[in-house]
Amino acid sequence: MTEYPTTWQQYRLPDGREFAIAVCGFSGRVRHLTIDHDIMRQTCIRCNMINDGKCSSATHCLALECPLNHSEHEQLMHMLDMWTDEPADEDSVKQLGEKTVVGCLVEMARRISDSLAADATKK
Numbered sequence: 001m002t003e004y005p006t007t008w009q010q011y012r013l014p015d016g017r018e019f020a021i022a023v024c025g026f027s028g029r030v031r032h033l034t035i036d037h038d039i040m041r042q043t044c045i046r047c048n049m050i051n052d053g054k055c056s057s058a059t060h061c062l063a064l065e066c067p068l069n070h071s072e073h074e075q076l077m078h079m080l081d082m083w084t085d086e087p088a089d090e091d092s093v094k095q096l097g098e099k100t101v102v103g104c105l106v107e108m109a110r111r112i113s114d115s116l117a118a119d120a121t122k123k
Helices: 039-044 075-080 092-096 101-122
Strands: 002-014 018-024 031-036 047-051
Touching: 002 092, 018 101, 031 039, 039 101, 075 101
Parallel strands: none
Antiparallel strands: 002 018, 002 047, 018 031
């Protein structure tokens, strides 16, 4: 069994709202996202374990491109503290190309992941 650390990064939107991302040490992609600085989640989500090709976070992870990911839509809603998915606002649909809130957040996580990978190759 191999332990992969999670790295938390804090962000601020131009309007001042804050959010944090959890970057998976295995895939290098965003595995979780929190609004504001959710210290409890950042304290609890510290690593994921991989054993025999199976990830301990496989069913609750935003890194849908990861070959070990098995997250379902309902679990993504739960991760984002939503009971049901909702239509996204018009600006989000225009910017992210997704029609639901969960779809927008997953797309935002994908774009941040791609940006992290691009930044890493520049170094």
